Amino acid sequence: MKKTNGQEIIQLFESWSPKKLAAMDNDPIGLHVGNLNKPVTKVLVTLDVNDVVVDEAIAAGCELIIAHHPPIFRKLSTLRTDTPQGQLFEKLIKNDIAVYAAHTNLDVAEDGVNDLLAEALGLQNYEVLVPTYSEEMFKLAVFVPVEHADQLRETLAKAGAGQIGNYDSCSYTLQGEGRFRALAGATPYTGEVGELHVEQEVKIEVVVPKSIKSKVLRAMLNSHPYEEPAYDVIPLYTTAKEMGLGRIGKLPSSMTLKQFAEHVKVSLQVPAVRVVGDLSSTVSKIAVLGGDGNKYIHAAKRAGADVYVTGDMYFHVAQDAEAIGLQIVDPGHHVESVMKVGVANKMQNLCQLQKLNCEFIPSKISTEPFQFV
Numbered sequence: 052m053k054k055t056n057g058q059e060i061i062q063l064f065e066s067w068s069p070k071k072l073a074a075m076d077n078d079p080i081g082l083h084v085g086n087l088n089k090p091v092t093k094v095l096v097t098l099d100v101n102d103v104v105v106d107e108a109i110a111a112g113c114e115l116i117i118a119h120h121p122p123i124f125r126k127l128s129t130l131r132t133d134t135p136q137g138q139l140f141e142k143l144i145k146n147d148i149a150v151y152a153a154h155t156n157l158d159v160a161e162d163g164v165n166d167l168l169a170e171a172l173g174l175q176n177y178e179v180l181v182p183t184y185s186e187e188m189f190k191l192a193v194f195v196p197v198e199h200a201d202q203l204r205e206t207l208a209k210a211g212a213g214q215i216g217n218y219d220s221c222s223y224t225l226q227g228e229g230r231f232r233a234l235a236g237a238t239p240y241t242g243e244v245g246e247l248h249v250e251q252e253v254k255i256e257v258v259v260p261k262s263i264k265s266k267v268l269r270a271m272l273n274s275h276p277y278e279e280p281a282y283d284v285i286p287l288y289t290t291a292k293e294m295g296l297g298r299i300g301k302l303p304s305s306m307t308l309k310q311f312a313e314h315v316k317v318s319l320q321v322p323a324v325r326v327v328g329d330l331s332s333t334v335s336k337i338a339v340l341g342g343d344g345n346k347y348i349h350a351a352k353r354a355g356a357d358v359y360v361t362g363d364m365y366f367h368v369a370q371d372a373e374a375i376g377l378q379i380v381d382p383g384h385h386v387e388s389v390m391k392v393g394v395a396n397k398m399q400n401l402c403q404l405q406k407l408n409c410e411f412i413p414s415k416i417s418t419e420p421f422q423f424v
């Protein structure tokens with residue numbers, strides 16, 4: 052296992068949950084406090100950053116905190132250490148603890164907050180509820196001498212080309228003859244200047260998402276033996292899998308709304324939920340959206356949800372839901388704390404694969420401000 056640093060850890064995190072997935076304008080994600088140019092051995096994963104959480108990070112010896120809710124959500128106009136917020140930042144800086152926030156990008160990411168909630172509820176065959184991101188795709192076809200094919204396929208895969216669903220290194224190879232005549236001034240890899248040359252070549256085809264097209268082309272050109280590699284880049288009508296907020300799926304077996312409300316309490320570990328709807332009705336198709344899902348009641352209705360599980364439901368939005376015949380179970384915003392164990396496990400696995408020595412600790416502090424009495 053190799054020692055690692057903040058830059059490497061966040062690079063790895065963003066390879067899974069990139070900033071481009073953020074689903075709101077100017078979502079304040081990224082590094083909030085401190086710096087990443089330092090060795091990191093322990094990372095605390097938390098829903099929120101507050102004074103008790105920072106004490107937990109200090110006690111555990113963490114150099115970095117990964118939080119879902121950005122600690123600086125609105126622009127700071129002052130940094131006074133006689134305010135609770137100022138004292139929080141003072142404590143972080145004095146203890147050299149960096150804070151990195153992954154907000155709506157983590158909601159959207161695969162294995163992020165919404166997938167974790169859908170899993171916790173036991174939903175089957177769930178899909179994205181509100182698509183917020185899909186990427187243009189291209190097909191790269193490149194012609195290369197047979198003996199260079201393996202190396203080039205490896206280069207393309209390493210650069211991220213050929214990823215389809217849960218598969219990487221996808222490519223298709225066809226063999227054929229390449230013909231060319233090198234003109235004066237050329238220094239051909241094979242063949243003579245002025246003579247028509249026939250070379251046994253293969254055509255390698257891979258899919259490439261737009262966001263990494265330049266990187267993949269650069270890697271291909273650097274690794275290709277020819278002075279003037281021949282290649283095509285073709286736009287595709289197919290897009291990469293759509294990503295977005297919320298999930299919708301089915302319960303393994305239908306139940307009454309009352310039973311489902313109990314199921315939510317147990318599976319999301321909350322003492323109480325608020326419910327809109329007919330407790331004796333039968334439900335099986337469930338939409339879930341972590342955090343504040345007020346905006347998406349119509350999306351849940353359109354998608355055919357029997358119940359929409361989301362937090363922070365407003366009085367009037369609950370009335371609107373009732374009016375359109377959408378039932379609601381509101382377990383509160385704090386259910387997003389499933390991300391603590393989820394993100395810690397995911398990052399631990401990613402580090403294991405890269406042989407990086409770093410421990411991810413899910414915070415044990417509840418940042419739920421509400422009590423039920």
Ligand SMILES: [Zn+2]
Binds near residue numbers: 120341342343384387
């Ligand atoms: Zn939230």
